Amino acid sequence: MCKGEIGPYKKARTLLLLMLVPLLSGCWDRVEMNDVALFMASGLDITEDGRLFVSIQVPIPSKEGTSGTLDKTYYVISASGTNIYDVERKCQLLLSRKFFKGHRRVVFIGETLAQKGIEEILDYYSRDPGTRLRTYLVVTKGKQAIELLRTDHPYERIPSEEVRELERNGVGTAVTFRDFLINQERDGIVPVLGAVEIQKPQTLVEKKDEKSKLNVFQLSSTAVMKNYKLVGYLNDIETRSLMWIKGELKHEYLAERIPEAGGSVGVVLKKTEKKIKTVIKDGKANIHIELSGDGLLHESNVELDISRPESVAIIEQGLSKLITKQTLHSIRKAQTELKSDIFGFGLLVHQYQYGTWKTVRDDWDTIFSDADVFVDTKIHLRRAGMISSSLENKGVHTE
Known part of the structure; x- marks a missing residue:
């Protein structure tokens, strides 16, 4: 080999490095935040003819930084269909941005649907890679889930965040997908879920300003889910007894x-x-x-x-x-x-x-x-x- 001539090994290494250069040009599969619609919460209900009705709460980006105003900072998209996959696909067609489920913290289940049964719903969520197992499951007591998603809250710009904070702070019964699925498969225990109610603020004097019309969420009850179906509730005192006995x-x-x-x-x-x-x-x-x-x-x-x-x-x-x-x-x-x-x-x-x-x-x-x-x-x-x-x-x- 003449002096200065490149050997076969060096040629192969140089060729390999040149082939890798196009892969270093950036994130080829990136998704910009401007192209994403964040899931903040989902609401699951059932129609009179037995079809699944799903509502999705997404924030409005242009108003996320606004404070001290009653302007809407979120939007609720709804659709009905055969199953969750079908409904979420229909909801996606209503938005120009791609759904991102990683930020979803709460899934609300309407009382009527909970009484009918949620086994098929959990089957989808247990298979969906976009669903976080630490997402809270909550039954909306006496209401449809969409009613809660559309209820403004005086403190949180995104209403579902109030329920998440209550769950995190240990108010009432806090149950995630993971907790519920584990207890459902165990012998000798019937799983429960948290139950949320919409309450009007108590006051001695009626006020005429707009803020006085806002409601708050109360998370002190417990929903008993036997064989995936709602069979009744525990009040706050009974919930305390339950949590004490369970440690x-x-x-x-x-x-x-x-x-x-x-x-x-x-x-x-x-x-x-x-x-x-x-x-x-x-x-x-x-x-x-x-x-x-x-x-x-x-x-x-x-x-x-x-x-x-x-x-x-x-x-x-x-x-x-x-x-x-x-x-x-x-x-x-x-x-x-x-x-x-x-x-x-x-x-x-x-x-x-x-x-x-x-x-x-x-x-x-x-x-x-x-x-x-x-x-x-x-x-x-x-x-x-x-x-x-x-x-x-x-x-x-x-x-």
Whole structure:
């Protein structure tokens, strides 16, 4: 080889590098933001003739930065069809921009559709690569989903963002696609979803300005979904009992009247725990539940000197008795009205007494409905504030 002549290896390497140059010219498959319509939320309903009706909430880019105005910052697109794939395709034809589902945080399910069943809907979402498994599923209590998507909110420019923030902050029951699908496939537990309601702001004086007409969303109920169908709701107190038994209650505010103390108290529970023991003998289940909570006394309107340990003990016993009563009521409602083991008692039997579970699995709904339930609650107040008794009992009055 002559000096300065390029060898075969160097020629091949140079040729390979030249072939790669066109691939370095940029993002050939890029999608500009100006060409994208963001999914913020979806609403699923059913028409009178049984067709699926889907609504999609998308922001209006030109008004996203606007503040202090009631101008619309979002747009709702709707269409009906055979299934979700068909409807989303029709909705896409109504927009010049391509849908992007990665920003969708909430899917609202109308009450009528939830009662009919959502199994086919979940089949699509579980296969769709554009659906995030951490998207929240919410039932619109007493309403169609499109009604909620079209309801303006006084604080959020995109109304569905308010529901997402409530879910993230631990208000009510927060259930994602992933949570629901996992519980649906488990033995011994009936899955639930959060339920949202549209509420008018409470006021003592009627205002005539436009803002007073805006509604707010309340996310304190729980929708019970047995075999993919809505069978009933739990209210806020029953939801608290459910979350406590399942170990999902992180903190809670109790505002209750204690007859034994002659007044009412406000307590913040900072720590809650539960212990559950299920004994099955001759086809009969006995369920023993121990609930405990540590909290702080934030308000006291009782006829007691709370600097005295015996007075605090009276409040603790009164709260414990009340929580026990509320918990038993919630469980009996699940046994008799809903006929659904939403607490997961059967799941615990499946996990820790598998041999027993195999013998009772097929009859668990009946066994749960006939089970004897015992609840013992212990509330402990670690701090009672800086004063020993209520201002009223001290004789302090304000003019």
